[in-house]
Structure formats: structure tokens, C-alpha cells
Amino acid sequence: MKQVILTGDRPTGRLHVGHYAGSLRERVKLQNSGSFDEIYIMIADAQALTDNAEHPEKVRQNIMQVALDYLSCGIDPEKSTIFIQSMVPQLTELSFYYMNLVTVSRLQRNPTVKSEIQMRNFEASIPVGFFCYPISQAADITAFGATAVPAGEDQMPMIEQCREIVHKFNAVYGETLTEPQIILPENASCCRLPGIDGKAKMSKSLGNCIYLSDEPKEIERKVMSMFTDPNHIKVSDPGRVEGNPVFLYLDAFCEPEDFSQFLPEYSSLQELKEHYQRGGLGDIKVKRFLSQVLQSRLQPIYQRRKEWEQRLPEVYEMLYQGSMAARERAEQTLEAVRHAMKIDYFTQSSLLQ
Template sequence: MEAKDCKRKVILTGDRPTGRLHLGHYVGSLKRRVQLQNSGKFDEINILIADDQALTDNWDNPQKIRDNIIEVALDYLSVGIDPEKSIICIQSGIPALHALTFYYMNLVTTQRLSRNPTVKNEMTLRGFSSSEGVNNNEAGLPAGFFTYPVSQAADITAFKATTVPAGEDQEPMLEQTREIVRKFNTTYSRDVLVEPDILLPENETQRRLPGTDGTAKMSKSLGNCIYLSDDPKTVKTKVMGMYTDPQHLNIADPGHVEGNAVFTYLDAFCTDEQFAEYLPEYANLEEMKDHYRRGGLGDVKCKKFLIKVLEEMLTPIRAERARWAADIPEVYNILRKGTEHAAEETNRTLEEVRDAMRINYFDDDAIIGDWEAWINH
């Protein structure tokens, strides 16, 4: 029996605080977190604000991370993350994560890390050829980013998470964690660490929401986001400027819904009930798509419907955000309490790890007897 089979069901998830959260975060993870939180199927849900990991590529601008800690917390609370049911914590305030990262680095080779797709892609972007072992960019790759998968493994195992909700692109990271767990448990002959399972989004649309430009994943750095905290005027402006079908020049022209960001968003967010309320000439999205494909349906009409769909979802989120924003000291207190709880919990894992490695010198005075026996021998 694997160690995790006899353990509590624990979730670990989180985000890097590099900016406000957007619709991509909501459809890809936040909405699911709330559902999991309220399902009653898990013993504990931990949501980590990964500020340490955000510093791996923002090391020269820690103020950016600091500025976004509260922003991310407000976004969590506004979508329904309940601090009575979920632990919201800050990575840098949990010392066990740093110690475990250091120990795990001895269980992973640089060659293995360089094969991790996330690291490999970043190395390519920065001009570093792992296959040739040549750094074509004098700046190189920060060691902190290179060991990012090890840090993530420390996060997951410190909480003894059995489930990690994530996209398919994170599967290599989870496999790296499993390898570290197996290596540790085998090396030290203890089933201390737990192998996590990945929990993928329920449908393909939720796995990768494109940006408003339709060309890439929604990304803060690309400026193609609709943020959860955007006001109605901003949402309208962004939707009206969204990428659709470049060949659909006139209303009468047949249109393509594949690759059309407006229809991708409608796939992700709209319901049949919303058609009945806002656009009753169509029973559902498929009827609307058929009309667009035939020709005779303009982009503006589609976008106006999408605005109503998004506003129905975002209006209560904005209201909840404003409620929490009116009491920032309480938001700060939630983060403090959550981080303290997480520090205590992960310290227990760290103690077990050190015990397995027999480096818990001051908790195991058998070292005295071992030393005396060696001298007498």
C-alpha cells in the first residue's frame, strides 16, 4: 500500500503574486478550488501565495511581489475562497519549505532538471543550450529558477498533499515531485513523503483560456487579460476589442468559430439560461455558432452578449472584493493566521524528514551513545 492511501486527503494549490488574477485563473483554477473547498471531500485545502518562486524571475523587483500579495488575497476572497475552510498562506513565511528544498536538491541531478520542460523552455528563451552544455547568454539562468521544480516539490510534500489541481502543463512538475518522493523514501527507508496526484480541469476550454488577442494563453506579461477586478467600462472596452475571425469582414460573410476568442470565451462561461434571458433568438451556443458559420451574424452582437455573460459573473465578484478591500487589516490577519498554521503543519513534516535522515541531532541523544561506543571500541 502506498503511503498516501492511509493519509488524509489534502490539496495544495496556489499562485505566484506577480499581478492581479484574471479570467484565465478563474476558469482554470479558482472556480474549481471553490467547488473542491465546498465539496466536503477533502480534509484540508491549502492555497499558497508563492512569493519565493515569484522572486526567481523578479529577483530585482521584490516590490512588485510585495505590492501584489494583498491583490491576490483579495481575488481569492472575492471568488469565494473561505478562510474558515481553506488555509491561505504565504510561502516565504514557511521556513520548512526552504529547508526541504535544500535537502531535495541533493536527490536531483542538474541533468534531470535541465530535461524538465518548464526549465528547458526557459533555458531556450534565455539562450542556454542544455544539450551542448553551452551558455550563449552571459546572464545565464538564475539558479533559483533552475531549481524551481525542487522548490515546488518541497511545497507539495511539506503539506503532504495528496492532490494538486493543475493544468496538463504542470504534469512534468508533478512527476518530478513523485521522483523525489520515491528517491527519499527509498534512500532513507521511511515512507515519510506522499506521492501526489494531479487533478486536471474538467474540460479542454478550462485548461487554456486564450488572451483577448486570441493568439496565446491569457498572460499578464502579454497585456491580453481581463482581470477579475476590472470595472464594467474596462471589461466592455476589452471585449469590444477582442480578436474574432479576420476573414469575417462583413456581417453576411461566413465566419469561423475555431480560434475565435469570443466564442472560446462563450464556450467557457455562457449557459443556456443566459441565452433565454439576454439573446432568446438562440436556444443555446450551438445555434449561435451555426448562424455565425452560415453568415448573417455580426461580431458586435456576439461581443455584446459576451459582455452580459461576463458581467453576470463578475458583478458579485467585484462586490465581494470591495467588501474585503474595506477591511485590509482583516485580510492581513487571515494571511498571518494561515501562514502560522501552515508553518506549524509543515514543521512536523520537516521533523519527520530530519528524523529519517538522522540529522535531528538534538531530538535524538543516541548520538552520545554512538560516539561513546565508537571511542570505547
């Protein structure tokens, strides 16, 4: 069986360090591993429209921003097919068929859907398109025969629902669809970074993000404003590292060599944590170290983005060619689905059989 990756992001704005730590860094690693036959990376504009229907121009503008972030992070169009979701109409037809395999109560129980509805204040008026998000995502994944989906921990309920749809379809119509597995970041701290304000989730709408395209001075400003342990008032006070955003970010991004370069009085992150916990280490010093670490990690990404911004026609052509290739692959799955359901009516006179 071919080993295939499908992953992607909603173009609701520039991508941030949560995206990078949670999945982008892993995607680049997997892309370059040589372990996968095909890699599809989707800019999910149709899904973004489920809660931006009145502002499609925002989604349109952000498609190029996400593409630039992909390229600057190291996604290689020679190895990965980057495409725009709405340019692959087969995904819509697959979603339509899958809707008959999922109950309303099952969608209501999906933890990711419930949390997203709450975050967007949709409790009283949930758009149907948004409510059916897990079904649409299942269509995206199965259309390309994906065996693996690199994603953050918050996407686990969505992948599980996709697997349920695959099981149901194959049980009713015969073995047709491929069951995917989620690939989580190896570093557990990367699964879900909090916002710089300490909120549980980094979100563009909350304004608590550090973006991959932020300039070094902006990164420093945001890091120095980060929420820490509210009880760590004086330098001499013992501090808490569990749940402390500054230390969670260090867990996700800090490497052993960063200490010799930026903070030579410490030999490891564990030693830094222990000093903070017993008191005598101020937040400013830890934040300054985090700022240097982040700038070191993000500087190459920032530079590559500036280079790609001068080559926008090439980015546009890459998106077009990727979308056409994705459409061709999705059509193969759609034909197999229609055949399994016996609704390929005019294929080889099937109505006469």
C-alpha cells in the same frame, strides 16, 4: 489517509479570468465539497522573486491583491488556510534536500520550465532560483502531505516532476512523502484560456488579460477588442470557432440560461457556433454576448472585492494566522524527512545510536 489540497499562485499582479477558469473556480468547488480534510492555498512570493529579484516591492504589494482576489472568489479562511510562502522557512530546507534527488538534465527537459524560460527571454541568463522552480514546488506540495493539487493543464509537467521526487525520496530513505495527483478543470476549455490578443497564454506581462477586479466597462472594452477569426471579415463570411478566443471564452463561461437572458434568438452555444460557421453572424454580436456573460459571472466577485478592500486589517490578520498554521504543519513533514534521512542528530540522542 487524510485528503489534503495544496495550490496557489505567484503574486505577480492581480489574478485574471484565466486563473479563475483554470483553477480558482475549481478550488472553491472543492473547498465546499466536504471531501477534503485540509486545504492550503499559498501565495508563492518566494517563487515570484525568482524572476523579480530586483523588484521585491512589486511582489510585496501584490500579496494583498492576490489575497483579495482569493477572498472575493469565495475562498473561505474558515475552510482553507491561506498563507505566504516565504513565511514558512521549512519549505526552503525541504527544497535543499530535494535538490540532491534531481539532475540538471531532468530540469532542462521540464516542458513548463522550458516554455517559461523562453517567454521571459532567460535563455542566456537563467536565474538558478527560477531554474529550480520545480524542486521548490515539490517542497511546497509535499510539506503539507498534499494528495491533490488543483491546477491548469500547463502545470502537469511540474506535478509529474514532484511525483518523481517523491518516488526517489521514498525509494532511498523509506516511505515518508505523499504522492500528489493533479485535479484538472472538468471543462477542458478552462485548462488554458488564451489572451484577448489571441496569444497562446494569458499573461500580465503581455497585457492581454481580463482581471477579476476589472470594472464592467473595462471588461466590455477588452472583450470588444478581442482577436477573432482574421478571415471573418464580413458578416456574411463563414467563421472559424476552433481556436477563436471569443468562442473559447464562451466555452469556459457560458451557461444555458445565458441565452434566455442575453441572446434569446439562440437556444444553445452549439446553435450560435453553427450560425457563425456558416456565415451571417458578426463578431460584434458574439462579443457583446460574451461581454454580458463575463460581467454576469464577475459582478459578484467584483462586489465582494470592494467589500474586502474596506477590511484590510482582517485580511492581514488572516494571512498572518494562516502562515503560522502552515509553518506548524510544514515542520511536521520536515521532522519526518530529517528522521528518514537520519540527520535529526540531536533528537533523543540519535548521534549515540
